Amino acid sequence: MRAACAGPTTEKMVRSSAVPWQVQVALNIPPNPHRPGMHHIDGFPPEPDGRPGTFTLLAGVLMSDQRGPDGGNLRVWPGTHLTHAEYFREHGPDAFFAAGGYPPIRLAEPEQVTGRAGDLLLAHYLLGHNIGGNTSPAVRRAVYFRVKRAGHDPRWREFLTDPWLDYDTVRDVLA
Secondary structure, three states: OOOOOOOHHHHHHHHOEEOOOOEEEEEEOOOEOOOOOOOEOOOOOOOOOOOOOOOOEEEEEEOOOEOOOOEOOEEEEOOHHHHHHHHHHHHOOOHHHHHOOOOOOOOOOOEEOOEOOOOEEEEEOOOEEEEOOEOOOOOEEEEEEEEEEOOOHHHHHHHHHOOOOOOHHHHHHHO
């Protein structure tokens, strides 16, 4: 795996990341009138070892243009990566299991991710998201990689409560 934009921070992240073990091909075939009322975070049901399937970063590549609304766009709830971490600090990281991927937090209106084929989406694991409807004439295509920093799995409880645990540079800037 090679970083798309070189630099000390990017190179450090690439060297300290585990190779993604799978890719998700996400198609949204019209007509799809779905309107998400709720967000989710990935990782439920739990992995065979009993821990949730947490990871560090979602990396998505748009494989088709998604320039306007309601073309099957991914919907995200900005800031929920911080709100989720706050929820898990208050209720404990094992509250993830009771929530089943749907932590009961307050939500603002979602935003639709737009872009052109070839654009890269980077999203924090704890960012609430969901698929949107597709009323366009085109199939929405995207591929998603779940990137995990090396050593992430044993620290999943800490990661749920500290959103910057796997992000050394962000932690340094915020300190």
